[in-house]
Amino acid sequence: MKFDAPSGPNPIDRMKVVGRTTSRIDGPVKTTGAAPYAYERHDVVANQAYGYMLGSAIAKGRIKRIDTADAERAPGVLKIVTAANAGPFATSRHNTARLLAGPEIQHYDQAIALIVAETFEQARAAATLIRVDYARVQGRYDLAAQKDTAPLVGGSSGEGSAAAALRTGDFEAAFAAAPVKLDATYSTPDQSHQMMEPHASIAAWSGDELTVWTSTQMVAWAVQDLSHTFLIPQEKIRVLSPYVGGGFGAKLRIRADVVLAALGARAVGRPVKVAITRPQTMNNTVHRAATIQRIRLGCDREGRIGAIAHESLSGNLEGGRPVTATAQTRLLYAGLNRLTSMRQAVLDLPEGNSMRAPGAAPGMMALEIAMDEMAEKLGLDPVEFRIRNDTQVDPEKPDKRFSERQLVRCLRDGAAKFGWSRRPMRPAQRRDGSWWVGLGVSSAFHNSPAMKSAARVRLEPSGRILVETDMTDIGTGSYTIIAQTAAEMMGVPLDMVEVRLGDSHFPAAAGSGGQFGASNSTSGVYAACVKLREAVARQLNMEPDRAVFESGHVVADRRRVSLADVARGGALTGEDAIEYGDMSRSVHLSTFGAHFVEAAVHAYTGEVRVRRMLAVCAAGRILNPISARSQMIGAMTMGVGAALMEEMVVDKRFGFFVNHDLASYEVPVHADIQEQEVLFLDEADEMANPMKAKGLGELAITGVAAAVANAIYNACGVRVRDYPLTLDKLLDRLPRIA
Amino acid sequence: MDDDRKLELSRRGLLVGSAAAAAATAVPSAGTQATPLRPNPxxxxxxxxxxxxxxxxxxxxxxxxxxxxxxxxxxxxxxxxxxxxxxxxxxxxxxxxxxxxxxxxxxxxxxxxxxxxxxxGTIEQLHPMQAAFIKHDSYQCGYCTPGQICSAVAVLDEIKRGVPSHAQVDIAARPDPSDAELRERMSGNICRCGAYSNIVEAMAEVAGART
Incomplete structure (x- = not known):
């Protein structure tokens, strides 16, 4: 189905199932431990051997010699696989760092060997018997050191290619002439996804055909990348990923676990399973790369932005992509004179890659503090300052508009609901016992990409509906919203729908990432259901456009036939994809929101507690309010982590992330999170897709950390521009104790 | 001030030195014979x-x-x-x-x-905590969920038995299933999807503190 005109009324508008709060249909299997994750598939293939990954002990250089003799002779060991003996394999073009290295080493803990043994304990023990003689060379590990030399990248292509800065108007002249100016530099650290299920895979070969049970956000991408890696056609690869224990971007692309499992399985002639250990996730896999961002704002005295510049520096391995931290600034606020640029340093640290709202999250961490600082210079309320600089068109291309843009309402409704009017304009005004208390705000903004997505829907002789698509559910609630969509379209109760996901034998969906999953995958199911409805109508010689599907029946022209009766002679199938035409590119399909935070800063210790959070969002039709809310509060929680604690500390001498576990890379725990509230504004975006829905997984995290930082400033008067805002950065600047 | 700087320098020197030593021990000496097969575990x-x-x-x-x-x-x-x-x-x-x-x-x-x-509990016969997790959407990806549920069941039992916690104002008093109490006692169970406040809602319902 080609979507190239605004969606008129359609069966989803009935909203008997879609849009209603619906408990997840995968709830019973997830809460009883019955949902099988990748490493747990004892049932799928017999005789599985265990693989254990050995990572490089140096960040850059070469392996001079690797001595595996002792390890090979260790009890239970079947094979030590290294780049030298693994047989032919390549690196997919979507992987910057090789997933099995040698002799050249590109980063610390890059895989250099897989130990395959009968048991996990044997494989792990044998790993300690491998002796590696390295020739270490000095690498580049310090981002700030390349501040003045890193070349410009990106440009209008968005990512990767070398390009000049993007300019609209004359920023320098306008900034020089502006009566009120801000010029500030912010830094965001390297961050780690740390989803609770580490990367894991089981691989089995049957002749030249490869099957992997893995944990991936993108089944079709995994097939493509495995095809490139193992130099075999995609038809010979099957990827299964029905349950994914979180991803946040870490599982968009294949990682070492699946490649090593497949190489190991090829080497020993039996299935092999590999899980990356928790400490290895930090340096072996990918992370959100650190940034240094300079923001300049020039305003008139009424608080209208006339000049805005956002220049970002990030680093990556040679050939890697930059953090697109300036992307939101290009669209979020008005201003005639604009400058955005990205520079990229080459660093010999582990590969930087997508993490929840890549670019947007760190970019907004900086921009939304800058907005707070400018509001203060102007003597304006920060909510009002943002409202004054709203734009209904793309500031770079004024003839391109947003399909929906309710930023102002998000800010206003949120301010009213949160009690924003009680916020003191000046910082360090409100004390509650030993705590300074303050409020902070930020905007939230993320585009909602239109992506092709396919599905197959079958009406079974029992009258039940079966949906099959390679879509994944990484905690986002895909199973349930897909079931809701099929139930609405076919006019059956939810419990008459079965959903099967995460199998590359099913039609390829958009997958889970970049807040493109929910809206596109359900639109694909919508398209397939339209086909199935046509097939049902045809079978009954009904006019498809006049057939109404309700209560398990199809009704037209005074005929009413149960779906079970229609399929009695055999199942009927509808298969289709949603595809998008030029309309989707002619407007910005965007989501907006506002975050409000109340933070308390301990007057003596600088300890920060986030007391209350509120998010107000406009993100198209909300398909399942309860799981959408969960996505929101989850991102708000991750935003608290970004604000207060999350930082991978770089050892700039040896080139690795020092704090490589959950005791030293801190993420929020129960005690860090108190009251969280979420409001969704009514919105059905007819330009977006037939579901009139958009995404919100990335929107939800944009701005959160800045709202926390702004609340801390309002509480205690200490402005910190280097994330995370740990208490050591507050302590010596706290107000004097009277 | 000077002393501090000296300490800092020597600490760094020590770290560099020990890393180098570790690297050296990883280098096999030339001519080493293969060690005999190790005994079975x-x-x-x-x-x-x-x-x-x-x-x-x-x-x-x-x-x-x-x-x-x-x-x-x-x-x-x-x-x-x-x-x-x-x-x-x-x-x-x-x-x-x-x-x-x-x-x-x-x-x-x-x-x-x-x-x-x-x-x-089982899919057919859920434990009340499992049912409450489903009702309050106290999970997303589901990977931490079994651990959260086991922990949550044990926490309510600990509170019932009067096992004290850091969150109590009076360590000698009987603990209540207050939100602060639940959050403190559950803090060893990380949920990266961030379902914390929904988990507390589920626990409060099972504890009878809320519906």
Whole structure:
């Protein structure tokens, strides 16, 4: 189905199932431990051997010699696989760092060997018997050191290619002439996804055909990348990923676990399973790369932005992509004179890659503090300052508009609901016992990409509906919203729908990432259901456009036939994809929101507690309010982590992330999170897709950390521009104790 | 000031030095003969009950309780999140008390009664905590969920038994299932999807504090 005109009324508008709060249909299997994750598939293939990954002990250089003799002779060991003996394999073009290295080493803990043994304990023990003689060379590990030399990248292509800065108007002249100016530099650290299920895979070969049970956000991408890696056609690869224990971007692309499992399985002639250990996730896999961002704002005295510049520096391995931290600034606020640029340093640290709202999250961490600082210079309320600089068109291309843009309402409704009017304009005004208390705000903004997505829907002789698509559910609630969509379209109760996901034998969906999953995958199911409805109508010689599907029946022209009766002679199938035409590119399909935070800063210790959070969002039709809310509060929680604690500390001498576990890379725990509230504004975006829905997984995290930082400033008067805002950065600047 | 700087320099020097030493020990000396085949790992018989069923196992002594459950008994509801006691995904009940199954060896559990998520309830007959988690959407990806639920069940029992916590104002008073109390006691179970406030809602309902 080609979507190239605004969606008129359609069966989803009935909203008997879609849009209603619906408990997840995968709830019973997830809460009883019955949902099988990748490493747990004892049932799928017999005789599985265990693989254990050995990572490089140096960040850059070469392996001079690797001595595996002792390890090979260790009890239970079947094979030590290294780049030298693994047989032919390549690196997919979507992987910057090789997933099995040698002799050249590109980063610390890059895989250099897989130990395959009968048991996990044997494989792990044998790993300690491998002796590696390295020739270490000095690498580049310090981002700030390349501040003045890193070349410009990106440009209008968005990512990767070398390009000049993007300019609209004359920023320098306008900034020089502006009566009120801000010029500030912010830094965001390297961050780690740390989803609770580490990367894991089981691989089995049957002749030249490869099957992997893995944990991936993108089944079709995994097939493509495995095809490139193992130099075999995609038809010979099957990827299964029905349950994914979180991803946040870490599982968009294949990682070492699946490649090593497949190489190991090829080497020993039996299935092999590999899980990356928790400490290895930090340096072996990918992370959100650190940034240094300079923001300049020039305003008139009424608080209208006339000049805005956002220049970002990030680093990556040679050939890697930059953090697109300036992307939101290009669209979020008005201003005639604009400058955005990205520079990229080459660093010999582990590969930087997508993490929840890549670019947007760190970019907004900086921009939304800058907005707070400018509001203060102007003597304006920060909510009002943002409202004054709203734009209904793309500031770079004024003839391109947003399909929906309710930023102002998000800010206003949120301010009213949160009690924003009680916020003191000046910082360090409100004390509650030993705590300074303050409020902070930020905007939230993320585009909602239109992506092709396919599905197959079958009406079974029992009258039940079966949906099959390679879509994944990484905690986002895909199973349930897909079931809701099929139930609405076919006019059956939810419990008459079965959903099967995460199998590359099913039609390829958009997958889970970049807040493109929910809206596109359900639109694909919508398209397939339209086909199935046509097939049902045809079978009954009904006019498809006049057939109404309700209560398990199809009704037209005074005929009413149960779906079970229609399929009695055999199942009927509808298969289709949603595809998008030029309309989707002619407007910005965007989501907006506002975050409000109340933070308390301990007057003596600088300890920060986030007391209350509120998010107000406009993100198209909300398909399942309860799981959408969960996505929101989850991102708000991750935003608290970004604000207060999350930082991978770089050892700039040896080139690795020092704090490589959950005791030293801190993420929020129960005690860090108190009251969280979420409001969704009514919105059905007819330009977006037939579901009139958009995404919100990335929107939800944009701005959160800045709202926390702004609340801390309002509480205690200490402005910190280097994330995370740990208490050591507050302590010596706290107000004097009277 | 000067002393501080000296200390800083010497500490850095020590770190660099020890890293270099570690690198040196990784270099095999020339002409070393291959060492003889190492002996097979020690195994030990161990018997314990899991979810009411007695198991007699002969295990590599290095096998954790977690891997005994997941890899030997194929009870994969208990999750491996970090394998070293930092995330809580492997929380199970041993003789009624919650522990991280990754932090003890299986052979330490001779005679113990272990309850895993599979033993709390089933799809057909959910434990009240499992039902409350579904109702309050107290999970997203589901990977930390079995550990959260086992922990949550144990926490309510600890509160009932009067086991004190850091969150109490008066350590001698009987603890209440207040939100602060639940959050404090659940903080060893990490949920990266961030379902914390929904988990507390589910627990409060089961505790009778809220519906």
């Amino acid at each position: 020690a195994t030990m018989p161990v018997s314990f009950e899991v979810n009411g069923t007695r198991y007699d196992l002969d295990l590599d002594t290095r096998t954790t309780l977690l891997d005994a459950l997941r890899e030997h008994l194929k009870l994969t509801g208990t999750k491996k999140g970090c394998d070293h006691g930092q995330c809580g995904a492997c929380t199970v009940l041993v003789n009624g008390e919650r522990i991280n199954a990754c932090l003890s060896l299986a052979v330490q559990h001779s005679g113990d009664a272990v309850t895993t998520i599979e033993g709390l």
